[in-house]
Amino acid sequence: MSSQDIPEEKLPAERASAPGAVDVADEKNPFADPGLPPHEHRIQDVDERAAKRSERTVALLFTVSMLATVAFIAAFVAIPVDKAVYVWPLGHISALNLALGLTLGLALFCIGAGAVHWARTLMSDVEIADERHPIEASPEVRAKVHADFRQGAKESALGRRKLIRNTMFGALTLVPLSGVVLLRDLGPLPEEKLRHTLWKRGKLLVNMNTNEPLRPSDVAVGSLTFAKPEGLEEHDHDFQNEIAKAALMIVRLQPGDIKDKRELEWSHEGIVAYSKICTHVGCPISLYEQQTHHVLCPCHQSTFDLSDGARVIFGPAGHALPQLRIGVNDEGYLEALGDFEEPVGPAFWERG
Numbered sequence: 001m002s003s004q005d006i007p008e009e010k011l012p013a014e015r016a017s018a019p020g021a022v023d024v025a026d027e028k029n030p031f032a033d034p035g036l037p038p039h040e041h042r043i044q045d046v047d048e049r050a051a052k053r054s055e056r057t058v059a060l061l062f063t064v065s066m067l068a069t070v071a072f073i074a075a076f077v078a079i080p081v082d083k084a085v086y087v088w089p090l091g092h093i094s095a096l097n098l099a100l101g102l103t104l105g106l107a108l109f110c111i112g113a114g115a116v117h118w119a120r121t122l123m124s125d126v127e128i129a130d131e132r133h134p135i136e137a138s139p140e141v142r143a144k145v146h147a148d149f150r151q152g153a154k155e156s157a158l159g160r161r162k163l164i165r166n167t168m169f170g171a172l173t174l175v176p177l178s179g180v181v182l183l184r185d186l187g188p189l190p191e192e193k194l195r196h197t198l199w200k201r202g203k204l205l206v207n208m209n210t211n212e213p214l215r216p217s218d219v220a221v222g223s224l225t226f227a228k229p230e231g232l233e234e235h236d237h238d239f240q241n242e243i244a245k246a247a248l249m250i251v252r253l254q255p256g257d258i259k260d261k262r263e264l265e266w267s268h269e270g271i272v273a274y275s276k277i278c279t280h281v282g283c284p285i286s287l288y289e290q291q292t293h294h295v296l297c298p299c300h301q302s303t304f305d306l307s308d309g310a311r312v313i314f315g316p317a318g319h320a321l322p323q324l325r326i327g328v329n330d331e332g333y334l335e336a337l338g339d340f341e342e343p344v345g346p347a348f349w350e351r352g
């Protein structure tokens with residue numbers, strides 16, 4: 001393209017002063033046309049040799065794309081599926097996948113790069129202003145649409161054939177119900193399963209490390225012991241679901257250190273049992289400070305005071321940890337005296 005080929009359209013600066021153009025603010029057009037910067041011709045617009053160079057570059061990119069596509073097909077045919085090559089830093093990978101990826105990627109890249117280079121250097125770059133116009137249709141167009149609609153309704157006899165109309169509306173109303181029915185696949189509903197755990201009166205507290213029932217003498221002051229309900233074994237098919245609700249922390253405090261009255265009543269000789277599941281988003285709590293009786297959740301640092309009803313003293317958890325009421329059976333083993341009275345785990349479930 002040479003400078004002679006440039007269209008004779010008016011450039012923005014010229015348009016601004018054309019009849020009807022807005023270049024100064026007035027009452028009707030309160031904003032002056034800011035205009036566009038003066039148009040600058042590209043080197044390809046004024047130098048035929050530069051335009052030829054761009055043309056050759058674009059043609060080269062498209063040619064490389066063609067060759068890459070041929071190479072893609074050749075690789076697909078020639079490279080065995082099980083051949084591996086070493087590529088740093090990926091290690092050993094499939095030679096076929098590598099060849100297909102590289103050749104196809106190159107073919108697509110060259111098409112895109114060629115198109116972009118073509119558009120940026122050789123296609124017309126004359127700025128065109130498109131004047132705004134009212135969005136609403138003209139009265140004639142609206143009248144025609146109404147007339148067409150009435151004509152269509154008349155020809156379909158929708159108003160006259162009420163049986164067809166009513167059954168069609170019925171069918172259109174009912175058909176979305178198929179999507180609603182599919183929601184059933186999200187079930188079954190959890191019902192009360194999330195509100196109850198395996199703990200119940202008489203269930204022994206079993207040490208999760210030794211798998212032995214716990215006696216009060218097994219729990220030393222200052223230690224943290226994890227416990228599960230008797231009968232729950234790791235090979236049970238729902239072990240993970242059940243332990244995620246029933247896992248316990250057992251701590252022995254000096255009874256005089258327990259500030260919360262209910263906590264003292266639900267403990268045995270200073271031994272307290274709390275849910276191990278953080279009430280924020282359910283991480284297992286595992287850090288215990290024996291001096292302060294605080295337990296800390298490692299996920300977001302919620303901190304609970306085990307000497308004061310496990311209330312939250314820091315962090316995002318919304319509730320105290322649920323406490324399990326415990327006692328000792330006739331054989332001297334620690335046992336639960338019921339289930340948790342609140343849902344364990346994240347505050348999402350709320351109480352009640």
Ligand code: FES
Pocket residue numbers: 278279280281282283297298299300301302315316317
């Ligand atoms: S899960 Fe425990 S603080 Fe977030």
